[in-house]
Amino acid sequence: MAPFDNMISAARAMLLVAGAGLIAGAGAGPLAEPHLRPVPRTGAEAARIAAAIGAPAGFDAAEAYEALPAGAATLRGGADFASPAPGIADARRMEFELGKALFEKHWVAAPSATRASDGLGPLFNARSCAGCHPGNARMPIPEAGAENTGLVLKLSRSAPAVDAPAIAGWHPTMPDPALGRQVQDRSLPGLPIEGRLRVAHDEIAVPLSGGETAMLRAPRYGLERAGDGAGQGDDPGLMQS
Secondary structure: OOHHHHHHHHHHHHHHHHHHHHHHHHHOOOOOOOOOOOOOOOHHHHHHHHHHHOOOOOOOOOOHHHHOOOHHHOOOOOOHHHOOOOOOOHHHHHHHHHHHHHHHOOOEOOOOOOHHHEOOOOEEOOOOOOOOOHHHOOOOOOOOOOOOOOOOOEEEEEOOOOOOOOOOOOOOEEOEOOOEOEOOOEEOOOOOOOOEEEEEEEEEEEEOOOOOEEEEEEEEEEEEOOOOOOOHHHOOOOEEO
């Protein structure tokens, strides 16, 4: 072997030994990083992290960093979810406005004169995305007996067991054969709906530390008026959420 080849072989051996030492040293640290040696925090950095993730001293006032949870992109007001972040580039703002227009777009049944907006139905939950998410947020839980305008009922049934050893306690599910995974509570004229979300409330007494008792209401959901008349609302094998 030529002297130059001997030097290359020796250099490779040294690199392998050094790499193994770095991996072993990194794995022994608190983060157990297998591919790099973590840079230790300075005392000031450690103190800042401890202050941010530690328990608050009290709940009578907001902590210092809570006023701007998103930094310079924080928005305040009732339309914060429907507004672009401050400082966004003009090109990204155009993308935002186009997406917002599509989100608020009202769809109609076909055929119609507005061909770019038809295709609604025959079953649906709302005419627009914003119909279930006003202000890009979530709809509040309706009172018992009130019309539901923003909640959807998810359905599932137990599926045949499959081998999934990596997921402990996993319970396989499948859509309901008649109604699918989501109940459509609206339909085009002349067509029956699949069903309606039924909301009821159970009152729960919660004792407080001062001796008082607070009454909380736990919502309970169900399915009524199923379009096919099969009575899935009382089916114990139908999982609802």
